[in-house]
Amino acid sequence: MSNSQTASELKRKTIAGVHDVQLYIGGQFMEAESGEQFENISPFTREKINRVASGGEEDIHKAALAAKKAFKGEWGKMKQSERLQYVYKIADLIDEHTEELAPLESYDTGLPLSITKKMVSRASQNFRFYAEMVSSRMVGKAYQVDDEFLNYTIHKPVGVAGLITPWNAPFMLETWKIAPALATGNTVILKPAEWSPLTANKLAEIIDQAGLPDGVFNVVHGFGESAGASLVAHEDVNLISFTGETATGSEIMKNGADALKRFSMELGGKSPIIVFEDADFERAIDACTWGIFSFNGERCTANSRLYIHEDIADSFIAALKERVDNIRVGDPLDDRTQVGPLIHKNHYDNVTSYLKLAKQEGCDVYRGDVPEEFKQGNFVPPTLLLNADNSMRVVQEEIFGPVLAVMTFKDEEEVIELANDVRYGLAGYVWTKDIQRGHRVAQAVDAGMLWINSQNVRDLRTPFGGAKHSGIGREGGYYAFEFYTEMQVIHVALGDHRIPQFGKK
Numbered sequence: 001m002s003n004s005q006t007a008s009e010l011k012r013k014t015i016a017g018v019h020d021v022q023l024y025i026g027g028q029f030m031e032a033e034s035g036e037q038f039e040n041i042s043p044f045t046r047e048k049i050n051r052v053a054s055g056g057e058e059d060i061h062k063a064a065l066a067a068k069k070a071f072k073g074e075w076g077k078m079k080q081s082e083r084l085q086y087v088y089k090i091a092d093l094i095d096e097h098t099e100e101l102a103p104l105e106s107y108d109t110g111l112p113l114s115i116t117k118k119m120v121s122r123a124s125q126n127f128r129f130y131a132e133m134v135s136s137r138m139v140g141k142a143y144q145v146d147d148e149f150l151n152y153t154i155h156k157p158v159g160v161a162g163l164i165t166p167w168n169a170p171f172m173l174e175t176w177k178i179a180p181a182l183a184t185g186n187t188v189i190l191k192p193a194e195w196s197p198l199t200a201n202k203l204a205e206i207i208d209q210a211g212l213p214d215g216v217f218n219v220v221h222g223f224g225e226s227a228g229a230s231l232v233a234h235e236d237v238n239l240i241s242f243t244g245e246t247a248t249g250s251e252i253m254k255n256g257a258d259a260l261k262r263f264s265m266e267l268g269g270k271s272p273i274i275v276f277e278d279a280d281f282e283r284a285i286d287a288c289t290w291g292i293f294s295f296n297g298e299r300c301t302a303n304s305r306l307y308i309h310e311d312i313a314d315s316f317i318a319a320l321k322e323r324v325d326n327i328r329v330g331d332p333l334d335d336r337t338q339v340g341p342l343i344h345k346n347h348y349d350n351v352t353s354y355l356k357l358a359k360q361e362g363c364d365v366y367r368g369d370v371p372e373e374f375k376q377g378n379f380v381p382p383t384l385l386l387n388a389d390n391s392m393r394v395v396q397e398e399i400f401g402p403v404l405a406v407m408t409f410k411d412e413e414e415v416i417e418l419a420n421d422v423r424y425g426l427a428g429y430v431w432t433k434d435i436q437r438g439h440r441v442a443q444a445v446d447a448g449m450l451w452i453n454s455q456n457v458r459d460l461r462t463p464f465g466g467a468k469h470s471g472i473g474r475e476g477g478y479y480a481f482e483f484y485t486e487m488q489v490i491h492v493a494l495g496d497h498r499i500p501q502f503g504k505k
Contacts, residue, residue, distance in 0.1 A: 060231050189219075266466065289320065292402065
């Protein structure tokens with residue numbers, strides 16, 4: 001065993017925060033009403049990490065009552081400045097626990113430590129950003145009508161926010177939703193993904209340490225069909241923010257339709273990266289490989305479809321193969337690892353089934369290597385699907401792993417048609433030195449977010465969300481206020497304007 005393996009094994013054995021996980025409801029950690037638990041399994045060894053309380057309808061009901069009581073009581077009556085001090089305090093506490101949170105996330109999800117360290121820093125930034133946004137940008141507008149009326153708008157919190165979060169970047173994405181929900185004055189029930197419970201539990205411990213009033217923040221672990229469905233159906237839960245696969249999002253909206261709940265949906269993606277013949281070759285290679293193989297390929301905005309101009313296709317594919325051969329696959333707790341194991345055996349089986357399908361559909365499947373000592377984990381090495389075309393299922397369907405479908409194109413008109421020929425529309429990437437063409441193509445691609453000559457660089461001020469089957473609504477920046485607050489307009493008469501006098505003699 002190498003020194004790096006010895007170090008990561010020691011880190012795994014001594015990692016803080018690994019214990020059986022309880023629910024967090026009304027300011028108290030507790031077991032599920034049913035007493036049921038489920039096992040959390042390591043992506044790296046496929047061995048049990050810990051046991052997790054499995055919440056259900058009764059637990060969601062308790063959480064909803066606690067959240068509603070806090071919203072109607074202390075939290076709802078608290079001054080904004082005081083509320084935001086709690087939000088800032090959560091950010092400070094996250095920073096204090098960074099060295100603990102990053103390895104915990106890697107251990108639980110299989111994401112490389114180099115990735116989770118950056119994600120944890122983003123998490124505290126989310127809380128500070130929304131505290132600042134609420135204090136500076138959550139403002140109303142005034143509309144004067146001559147000397148007769150003054151009409152103005154205000155933002156009011158909606159109530160109890162149900163947040164259902166995914167397993168691919170759990171801690172960062174949980175805070176991405178929790179921060180604006182709390183900063184705008186709502187109370188929260190978080191239903192984390194069952195495959196990644198550790199940092200959600202740690203966040204509950206951090207928020208408990210921050211001293212928020214009981215019931216403001218609640219966590220109910222469990223499965224989608226029990227805890228998730230109950231959260232969506234509960235009459236006291238006013239809004240649902242969901243990030244996950246498209247089929248689940250559709251089902252959630254159906255289940256919440258009768259109650260006319262407010263929904264924000266960030267769903268699946270099959271995002272194109274378009275590389276023209278005049279692109280900066282080396283930077284485009286860097287962006288393409290990082291965009292699909294970072295995060296183990298488990299990223300909603302991953303550039304999973306590559307369209308290369310036919311004039312540079314041979315050289316670009318050769319460079320991709322060289323990168324795939326040299327990407328470091330290994331232990332997620334090793335600082336040198338670039339690609340770790342997929343999060344769960346079920347997901348591993350699903351991704352590998354697509355690789356078998358790719359061969360059946362006529363692709364040449366080119367793969368990197370998984371070192372022999374890691375074969376016990378859920379490892380799928382970086383993979384290229386060569387000779388692909390848009391008619392194939394492996395091009396049309398979201399695989400959500402380190403798998404890149406590679407295709408060529410002749411001209412601008414053709415590649416726009418190819419890029420739009422899927423049901424998804426989350427993101428897209430365009431590489432060209434012709435900036436006019438870059439803008440034309442970016443605007444022609446049916447997706448919520450496009451990057452020109454850049455790779456998924458996020459600006460928290462901008463709206464985040466997708467088109468078509470990739471989502472409904474936008475979060476991020478002040479756009480989140482449209483979802484997490486109710487806008488109310490107040491009409492004030494400045495004088496005795498004329499009122500029709502029905503029925504007066």
